[in-house]
Amino acid sequence: MNIFRLAGDVSHLVAIIILFMKIWRSKSCAGISGKSQVLFALVFTTRYLDLFNVFISAYNTIMKVVFLALSYATVYLIYMRFRKTYDSENDSFRVEFLLVPVLGLSFLENYAFTPLEILWTFSIFLEAVAIMPQLFMITKTGEAESITTHYLFFLGLYRALYLANWVWRYHTEGFFDQIAVVSGVVQTIFYCDFFYLYVTRVLRGTGKMSLPMPV
Numbered sequence: 001m002n003i004f005r006l007a008g009d010v011s012h013l014v015a016i017i018i019l020f021m022k023i024w025r026s027k028s029c030a031g032i033s034g035k036s037q038v039l040f041a042l043v044f045t046t047r048y049l050d051l052f053n054v055f056i057s058a059y060n061t062i063m064k065v066v067f068l069a070l071s072y073a074t075v076y077l078i079y080m081r082f083r084k085t086y087d088s089e090n091d092s093f094r095v096e097f098l099l100v101p102v103l104g105l106s107f108l109e110n111y112a113f114t115p116l117e118i119l120w121t122f123s124i125f126l127e128a129v130a131i132m133p134q135l136f137m138i139t140k141t142g143e144a145e146s147i148t149t150h151y152l153f154f155l156g157l158y159r160a161l162y163l164a165n166w167v168w169r170y171h172t173e174g175f176f177d178q179i180a181v182v183s184g185v186v187q188t189i190f191y192c193d194f195f196y197l198y199v200t201r202v203l204r205g206t207g208k209m210s211l212p213m214p215v
Contacts, residue, residue: 001059002168010162015154016070022147023077028085031148033137033172034078035095038160039130041071076161076207095131102126109179124179128187131155135190150213159184 019037023029048064055061078086106122107113134152163184169175 001174002165004161004165004168008158011154011161012158013063013066015151015158016067016145018154019151020070020074022078022151023074023082027082028084029078030085030087031058031137031141031145032078032086033091033093033149034075034086034088035091035093035133036130036137037071037074037078039095039098039126039133041068041075043123043127043130044068044071045123046119046126048121055214060116066084087141088136091133091137093136094139095133098126098129102129111179121179124183128183129190131187131190152191157186159188159191 019032023032044064044067048068051061051064051068102125103122105125106118110117110121131152138148163181166175166177166181166184
């Protein structure tokens, strides 16, 4: 494992912990898209179906379990424990517009036409767009709390570091995963405007990050 992969995993874990702790400590999921969190839980579920029959390393297994546990715990907090604070009115992105194309593409573009491989491909494609309900919600409300933007920053950093990981692996191992790389590039593009706003507004101490309201 190279340093970019490790740093990417750490950034991913930090992002999820930041979000979970934000909800737990404030006892509120205001400003958080439950739809995005359900999509991420679906990503981990379909990607880690090999958890009990494929062993790569203790690190790999532990990270799978942690990501699954935290993702479902976050969904529980949003839809069960603190459901009264959930802003369903503004969390209105039509997720079927993501799920249907992603599912169809998974059947058309995969490395092997088997259930596990199709579901793994589905998880890769879905992860690329799972953040869209959250970004849509921020755009709709016009602002985001700083702690929410920290979560999004580390999530975007994770994808950027994974791009560096793939470049490193290509030059050192000759390894190239077309599906993962293309999906990772698409996902990183979604974060580009956010990164700019994060650096110019949040890191300069404005607290909440204001975004243009949709017309």
